[in-house]
Amino acid sequence: ATSLRGLAEAQNRYFGTALTDGDLNNSAETNIAGPQFDMVTPGNEMKWDTTEPSNGSYNFGPGDQILSWAQAHNDRVRGHNLVWHSQLPGWVNSLPQNQVQGAMEAHITTEATHYKGKLYAWDVVNEPFNEDGSLRQDVFDKAMGTNYIADAIRTAHAADPNAKLYLNDYNIEGENAKSDGMYNLAKSLLSQGVPLNGIGLESHFIVGQVPSTMQANMQRFAALGLDVAVTELDDRIQLPASSANLQQQAADYANIVKDCLAVSRCVGISQWGVDDGNSWIPGTFPGYGAATMYDQNFQPKPAYNSTVSAL
Ligand code: XIL
Numbered sequence: 001a002t003s004l005r006g007l008a009e010a011q012n013r014y015f016g017t018a019l020t021d022g023d024l025n026n027s028a029e030t031n032i033a034g035p036q037f038d039m040v041t042p043g044n045e046m047k048w049d050t051t052e053p054s055n056g057s058y059n060f061g062p063g064d065q066i067l068s069w070a071q072a073h074n075d076r077v078r079g080h081n082l083v084w085h086s087q088l089p090g091w092v093n094s095l096p097q098n099q100v101q102g103a104m105e106a107h108i109t110t111e112a113t114h115y116k117g118k119l120y121a122w123d124v125v126n127e128p129f130n131e132d133g134s135l136r137q138d139v140f141d142k143a144m145g146t147n148y149i150a151d152a153i154r155t156a157h158a159a160d161p162n163a164k165l166y167l168n169d170y171n172i173e174g175e176n177a178k179s180d181g182m183y184n185l186a187k188s189l190l191s192q193g194v195p196l197n198g199i200g201l202e203s204h205f206i207v208g209q210v211p212s213t214m215q216a217n218m219q220r221f222a223a224l225g226l227d228v229a230v231t232e233l234d235d236r237i238q239l240p241a242s243s244a245n246l247q248q249q250a251a252d253y254a255n256i257v258k259d260c261l262a263v264s265r266c267v268g269i270s271q272w273g274v275d276d277g278n279s280w281i282p283g284t285f286p287g288y289g290a291a292t293m294y295d296q297n298f299q300p301k302p303a304y305n306s307t308v309s310a311l
Contacts, residue, residue: 016270100143112159133181168200174211
């Protein structure tokens with residue numbers, strides 16, 4: 001039978017999805033995820049608020065469940081994520097500034113050591129940029145300055161030298177001020193010998209708005225010697241979705257696949273979730289939805305067919 005994973009593997013790529021522990025209990029979702037996808041990103045289960053809810057006390061149970069489901073289905077896993085301003089437990093923000101670096105390094109070392117050798121990649125720092133290409137003034141930047149990113153990547157590398165280490169962000173898919181910021185940071189990290197391996201382009205798009213510069217943008221990161229990946233793809237539509245919207249979405253998905261296949265260092269594409277009914281979009285962007293390749297009844301949409309044709 002046709003599958004996204006089979007078609008991607010034939011091109012030396014992967015096609016992934018994000019799964020939460022809740023999704024693992026929904027057989028309609030897992031019946032799609034097993035055969036169709038070969039890379040899993042935990043939707044929430046490896047984030048700091050889950051894995052270290054209070055200082056020094058760790059909980060890897062939820063993340064371990066995702067990992068073992070993935071292993072049982074011959075999938076690889078993208079660890080997501082080690083350092084992020086969001087879904088960060090309150091205790092980190094309350095630390096005296098001179099304790100933030102130690103807490104960050106301990107968190108990275110403990111979590112990356114727990115999963116050592118089991119993950120394809122880590123999103124080491126997630127969403128570090130403002131829209132204008134400057135770094136967010138979050139607790140890590142305030143305590144350590146820009147250097148926190150190099151320190152985080154080096155710390156992750158020491159704990160799990162074989163995981164591909166990524167920086168991941170949204171609105172960096174096309175060429176713009178924010179992706180310029182990421183490009184300049186990546187270049188600077190590499191020139192300092194920081195073991196950065198890849199850039200994740202989240203790719204939370206609005207239908208009809210996939211940037212025309214996406215392929216060129218991926219290519220400029222690849223030219224630095226980095227992998228690139230589409231890490232959280234969805235393409236939201238203002239509800240109710242018309243058939244014209246669904247056709248445009250199909251064109252969008254096909255364009256993204258073509259862009260990735262045209263860049264040899266584009267290692268794969270992950271959709272954020274399996275189906276429209278369980279996607280994060282309606283909860284976060286009220287009025288929007290229908291953002292994935294599968295509808296509320298778990299039926300493949302035009303975007304699924306266009307993705308298959310483009311792969
Ligand atoms: C989202 C999850 O899907 C939601 O369940 C959660 O409430 C918020 O986070 N960028 C990221 C992901 O890197 O971790 C986010 O996931 C979506 C945006």
